[in-house]
Amino acid sequence: MNKIAFWIKNARHISLPQSLLPGFLAAGMAAAYETFSWGPALAALGGVACAHLGMNLLDDYFDYAQESGEKRQKLAAGGIRARMAKYTYLTSEAATVRQLRVAIGLFFLCAAVAGAYVVGLRGAVPLYIALAGAFLGYSYSGGPLRLGYRGYGELLIGLMFGPMLMAGVQYAACGVFDSRIVLVGVAVGLLVTNILYAHSILDRQADMQMGKLTLAGLLKSPAARLAAAAVFTFGPFVLVGLGVALHLLPVACLCVAVLLPLAVVLWRSLWRYTYDRSEPMTLWRWLGPMGDFEGYRRAGIDWFMYRWLMARNLVSFFALILLVVNILLNILG
Secondary structure, three states, rough: OOOHHHHHHOOOOOOOOOHHHHHHHHHHHHHOOOOHHHHHHHHHHHHHHHHHHHHHHHHHHHHHHHHHHHHHHHHHOOOOOOOOOOHHHOOOOOHHHHHHHHHHHHHHHHHHHHHHHHHHHHHHHHHHHHHHHHHHHHHHHHHOOHHHHHHOOHHHHHHHHHHHHHHHHHHHHOOOHHHHHHHHHHHHHHHHHHHHHHHHHHHHHHHHOOOOHHHHHOOOOOHHHHHHHHHHHHHHHHHHHHHHHHHOOHHHHHHHHHHHHHHHHHHHHHHHOOOOOOOOOOOOOOHOOOOHHHHHHOOOHHHHHHHHHHHHHHHHHHHHHHHHHHHHHHHHO
């Protein structure tokens, strides 16, 4: 059990809400259909979680091969602000590269077993989605494409964890594609993209020095970078409003507007960082869970985690609110 907990922690379980909550939302939307079944729904969610953890470790594996963490340490020593907390379990020799490969394989094996169960019940459609997701997930850091190093990484993850993930889970749960899932999936995907995009803004200088091209690196001016951040942060609220206006989504979905203050604080925090303004980093409760923030301060990564956690909390709360709305509407008939 200790080994399992060790690898789940190293696989950054803190990021699981960005995949599981959109998955639960897709299952909640599928529950309105008579063909809904808990078995394949839960199997799909379990497979998503295992695949997510496996991809996080795979990203570590490729970064370790490129000595990404060591390069960041040198940049930080030279005065460039760079997040250095990367695969410390390898650099501290708490685990070996061989053990990392085994852990990656086991996570993906669990995902494959869950996927096989779903395919046995729902046919080949979930298999096609899973294979496409596996190819894109590998290509994020793996060669020859290495899309995360060519400026496409943020959009790629948004596509995978938004419309692809939600459509796959919904089909697994009920065997039906719902047109609403595309609209909601794109909205969620934008918020997931925003997690990585905020990351790329914070690490832009370090990434450029390392030869890693991110979306923030592609956008040359601060105004352009902040405009993109506004699209990713506020665009999902516009899409939900459009869905309500077109009678694709129930009016109750407008409850997500309660998250606009969090969205504003996140965007303004990125604005402050972009223009090198001081950031108070006030931990209001309504910003959501902020983890061991004192530990982040001691490690010198509070400036990064403050914004990253807000971006994660925004997509988590967004999906959770829409999930509750769907559950209540299903109950009320």
